Amino acid sequence: MANLQDVAKAAGVSKTTVSRFLNGSLELPDRTVQQIETAIRALNYVPNPHARRLSLGRSDTVALVVPDIATPFFATFVSAVEEAADARGLTLALHATLNRSRREMKYLDFIAHGHADGLIFVTNHASDAAVAAKINAAGRCVVVDEDVVGAEVPKLFCDNLQGGALAGRHLAEAGHRHVLFVGGVEEMISGARRYQGFRRGFEQCAGPQARIDRICGQYTYEAGHAAARRFLQSDPRPTAIFASSDELAIGTLEVLREAGVSVPREVSLIGFDDVGPLHLFAPAITAVRQPVRDLGRRALELVFDSDWKDREKLHSEELLPVRLIARESVAPPIRTT
Template structure:
């Protein structure tokens, strides 16, 4: 700033006023200062400005795994809303590693973020302690963290599991398996609760052999479907905990010579963009990812700008999208 001031023949305070629009500066002085800034490729220090203004206009976001397109589509809604509101996003990916998650949260504190969006990789005492020590506003998404006061936004996963299973029952299926995500994650547990509720409501007994836990990846779905299709009394339909698992599962079915949907109906969860382009196209439960992302960003910015109401909870309802991977039982 000193160098810009010297070259433009003005004081450093004048350069500061031009950059921050904090005082009226004559047009010719402003143009001269901006020309020197452009010539020198000077970029004002966001850190220095934050020390003065106590705001960086930066939001930190922690997600479990960016290889899952669900998070990419959720982030799009968050970024679009945050950008319109004048905020930038710093994205950290924990790769489902609690230690990496804790390390990144400390880094975000060092970056002086104004607020945090968290999709947690599990829940433990260390995470709770770190979040309690983070003074900035927070929005927790999908996976609540015990002992942390924050706004909480989620999808209704129990209803999603219920709707998926009820749909398959409506197609005449009675042997319905569920490939769930890790049981320590609330969305996985809730989807299983919905699955079992639909079975009970239809008078179908729960078969423990038809419930398989895996991780939320195509590889996890592949191995889980492979196991289910090797059973002597194999299911006629499978509800997969997310679309990636369903894709891996349909690959396993193809390798086993089981035709989808003629011999096996498959329903996924999330409705990521790829679900419309798989073979066959995937029937799935659509989460309103973009709308959720918009709500998450707007809720956090309201908090940053002085919202003092008690922590709020908002739940979004998923909807069934019927495509070609499911059909009535023959």
């Protein structure tokens, strides 16, 4: 493979000239530029990016750390960041942590010392002081989707409070008074805020008869299965379920189907995220839609448009609005009393 020396020789200039030209620290006459570029093309020379990073301290790379990309939400989010990175001519290095702290720390180390130009960090478990410390040390890092308490960086979330309230009001307006909230743990802002908004929206509209049962866990199919099984055993049964992620809604629906419980005739169901093809389900599922692609685009903007020198103003929180997509899975409850 051709090296810098070969390029220099073919272009008739010194190795230092080529090197400084390539790292942008030397202006050259057009003719010399042309000679170097011709030599690079002719020899198919590719600068070693590690050597280049060592000398430049930058890489034109954005790193993105997500828990797991097998869910439609994260897959779509990553795809939006990739589109935005492509538009800026950046390469994207993606790392999936499987939502394990150990793996998060490993990738944060990897990145903090890897001279990426910026980092978008997404976790899906309760905060961890060690992770926060590493994020603060990582430089240009933006926290998205779930909070990392103690990380003093720009943060970007969907408006979980508003989303919960939309779901709560929708169920109350359909006539429900006893409902089940299935969601994340209280220690995560999505879990806490979706519940807080849901309670507020539901109680304001349903009045003193309002009763909310709550099951907390992970945003997984398995947690949806478990919640639906607990629902089936409850007495009296709530007349509606707010399953606050696509996975929870799908998991819940699977168990209800198997048990022969009809949605929405016997129980209403409302989801959150609305990334999967919920509109094709039987019945089509009503859900709060997250602006997933907007989250991806905005996250990359925050990496590049934030003033990273002003540490005081850096610690900010931005919320993107959500909306309710009404379909066929919510109906008035059957009156049993």
